[in-house]
Amino acid sequence: MNKMFSVNSLLDQFHSSRKYSIDLIADLSPEDCQAQSMEDASPAKWHLAHVSWFYEVMVLKPFEENFQYLNPQFAVLFNSYYNGIGDKHPRKLRGLLTRPSLKEVLDWRRNIENRIESLLNKNASPELKWLIQIGINHEQQHQELLLTDIQHLLYQNSLFPAYSSSEINIHSDHKPMEWIEGISGLVEIGADGDGFHFDNESPQHTVFNQAHSIASDLVTNEQWLSFIEDGGYENSQWWLDAGWAWVKAEQINAPLYWNKNENNQLCRFSLNGNKLLEKSLPVSNISYFEAEAFARWASKRLEGHAGARLPTEFEWESFAKHKANAARDLFGSIWQWTSSNYSAYPGYQPWKGIAGEYNGKFMINQMVLRGSSAYTSPDHSRVSYRNFFPTHARWQMSGLRLAKDGI
Numbered sequence: 001m002n003k004m005f006s007v008n009s010l011l012d013q014f015h016s017s018r019k020y021s022i023d024l025i026a027d028l029s030p031e032d033c034q035a036q037s038m039e040d041a042s043p044a045k046w047h048l049a050h051v052s053w054f055y056e057v058m059v060l061k062p063f064e065e066n067f068q069y070l071n072p073q074f075a076v077l078f079n080s081y082y083n084g085i086g087d088k089h090p091r092k093l094r095g096l097l098t099r100p101s102l103k104e105v106l107d108w109r110r111n112i113e114n115r116i117e118s119l120l121n122k123n124a125s126p127e128l129k130w131l132i133q134i135g136i137n138h139e140q141q142h143q144e145l146l147l148t149d150i151q152h153l154l155y156q157n158s159l160f161p162a163y164s165s166s167e168i169n170i171h172s173d174h175k176p177m178e179w180i181e182g183i184s185g186l187v188e189i190g191a192d193g194d195g196f197h198f199d200n201e202s203p204q205h206t207v208f209n210q211a212h213s214i215a216s217d218l219v220t221n222e223q224w225l226s227f228i229e230d231g232g233y234e235n236s237q238w239w240l241d242a243g244w245a246w247v248k249a250e251q252i253n254a255p256l257y258w259n260k261n262e263n264n265q266l267c268r269f270s271l272n273g274n275k276l277l278e279k280s281l282p283v284s285n286i287s288y289f290e291a292e293a294f295a296r297w298a299s300k301r302l303e304g305h306a307g308a309r310l311p312t313e314f315e316w317e318s319f320a321k322h323k324a325n326a327a328r329d330l331f332g333s334i335w336q337w338t339s340s341n342y343s344a345y346p347g348y349q350p351w352k353g354i355a356g357e358y359n360g361k362f363m364i365n366q367m368v369l370r371g372s373s374a375y376t377s378p379d380h381s382r383v384s385y386r387n388f389f390p391t392h393a394r395w396q397m398s399g400l401r402l403a404k405d406g407i
């Protein structure tokens with residue numbers, strides 16, 4: 001199965017992932033860590049507590065001798081969605097948890113770290129090591145969510161405060177886009193079992209790709225401006241019916257975080273504050289509905305784009321595996337929407353035990369994104385990785401890379 005690490009190397013990964021979470025809040029105040037901007041987003045304090053809760057219920061409870069909760073109430077407050085574990089505090093009310101304080105949450109984190117370390121030094125069974133690997137990867141996922149949630153929170157402040165002055169933003173190796181022949185025919189999809197992967201990335205299986213091409217580059221802000229200027233958000237012909245209903249109901253007319261400053265200049269708010277929109281950068285913070293509408297528009301209106309569409313996740317994965325050198329920004333800039341529903345691979349088995357609720361139960365009404373973003377934690381990207389969000393979600397670092405039928 002998965003490659004197993006030595007105790008020391010696992011402890012190194014554990015401690016560096018725990019430290020990274022604390023580094024992320026270095027410039028935040030307790031008030032910043034407390035607030036919740038919407039139901040989808042969680043307070044930073046909640047993320048810091050929840051990833052500790054995960055170790056407490058998934059690792060310490062089954063493995064620690066004479067286990068006791070540090071505080072049994074935390075088991076309810078910081079349970080995200082695990083029905084098999086018990087009651088949960090309502091998601092939309094996470095910002096009202098003024099207690100425990102941030103300091104108590106940080107103390108709890110250190111308590112968990114000491115207990116995990118001594119457990120691992122005492123009993124390094126393969127199952128324990130595997131659960132700790134899940135805990136590390138789980139915390140890394142919440143680190144990206146912490147950043148996207150803080151960005152959304154700070155955007156609610158009329159002064160548009162920056163999270164950080166050091167550059168944490170979308171980058172691009174953008175060059176003039178060209179179409180590259182994709183990998184057609186029978187392709188192997190999924191994690192090959194070497195190294196950690198989530199259950200939703202397996203089992204490896206064979207898929208047939210029709211002949212297609214993939215864009216060497218991501219869609220840019222400049223191209224998105226052309227879409228807007230051509231009435232993209234005002235013309236139902238480009239939109240899925242559910243997407244058009246969403247545009248109308250939410251009065252959507254630009255990507256999230258686009259705004260005009262006092263001089264009427266187009267800006268984009270990021271973790272580095274509100275800056276003039278950089279046209280050459282990849283567009284980000286768009287929903288699946290918007291990505292799909294853009295592809296439909298591009299296929300009719302952009303030169304050389306006839307037949308443009310979103311890639312399937314299998315086209316994306318086989319391309320990233322075999323032709324990575326031919327393209328730019330597959331990883332580390334923005335997540336890329338695919339046309340694939342988030343569903344189980346043939347022969348899929350959820351993880352055993354409580355961890356079985358991690359992924360499988362969400363395989364409905366969501367679309368797959370591939371790659372990784374500028375906010376993704378170090379050592380948390382791979383070609384088989386499947387991110388997923390509902391079709392209207394756009395507070396994540398989500399954009400698109402086009403594909404088209406034929407070569």
Ligand SMILES: [Fe+2]
Pocket residue numbers: 050080138142
């Ligand atoms: Fe979680």
